[in-house]
Amino acid sequence: MLFSALLVGGCAATLASNEKLLSPKAQSEQPRAAMKKPRPPTTTERDALKEECQQFLKEVARLRAENQQLQAENQQLTEEVRQRLKENSAFRERLVENSQLLQDIKALRDENRELREDIRKVLGAEKGKERLDAPQATPAAKAGTVSTNAPPQGVLNHWLTTSSGKRHNSKCPFYKSSTGTPCGPKAGKACGVCGG
Numbered sequence: 001m002l003f004s005a006l007l008v009g010g011c012a013a014t015l016a017s018n019e020k021l022l023s024p025k026a027q028s029e030q031p032r033a034a035m036k037k038p039r040p041p042t043t044t045e046r047d048a049l050k051e052e053c054q055q056f057l058k059e060v061a062r063l064r065a066e067n068q069q070l071q072a073e074n075q076q077l078t079e080e081v082r083q084r085l086k087e088n089s090a091f092r093e094r095l096v097e098n099s100q101l102l103q104d105i106k107a108l109r110d111e112n113r114e115l116r117e118d119i120r121k122v123l124g125a126e127k128g129k130e131r132l133d134a135p136q137a138t139p140a141a142k143a144g145t146v147s148t149n150a151p152p153q154g155v156l157n158h159w160l161t162t163s164s165g166k167r168h169n170s171k172c173p174f175y176k177s178s179t180g181t182p183c184g185p186k187a188g189k190a191c192g193v194c195g196g
């Protein structure tokens with residue numbers, strides 16, 4: 001563009017100076033130039049000027065073609081950038097969604113852990129109560145009578161979960177909540193939560 005501007009300038013300047021040589025008005029405005037007797041441009045000068053202008057026009061045509069090509073390329077690149085930006089924003093949306101899901105999972109895990117702790121605390125408190133209750137029953141036991149609180153031997157007061165083979169006591173949330181059968185205090189494996 002700069003190159004063509006220079007060319008335009010050059011060509012225009014050449015034309016202008018040529019004009020001055022020809023124009024009587026230009027002569028009157030410039031007394032010094034008027035001192036010299038004006039001479040019409042020689043054929044060689046005119047040919048040189050013509051040649052210069054033709055070259056200039058060719059250059060302009062070449063630059064126009066180049067410009068057109070660059071504009072097409074630019075359009076293609078713009079389209080590509082637009083496409084990439086679209087992909088990028090879709091990706092970002094998925095990322096946000098993903099991190100939201102991860103946060104939800106984490107919150108659920110925390111909640112789950114708290115609930116497990118609550119269950120353990122409740123179960124621990126129940127066991128503590130039983131222990132506190134136990135000494136009150138001892139005098140009766142000492143007296144030789146069977147405590148009414150203690151289950152008679154052979155009573156199936158536990159629950160055996162069929163699928164896991166684990167034994168739960170009556171305080172356990174899994175007690176009779178899973179498919180299984182009533183069982184004694186030594187059947188199967190003790191549950192990790194209630195202790196069986």
Ligand SMILES: [Zn+2]
Pocket residue numbers: 167168169172173174175191192193194195196
């Ligand atoms: Zn259990």
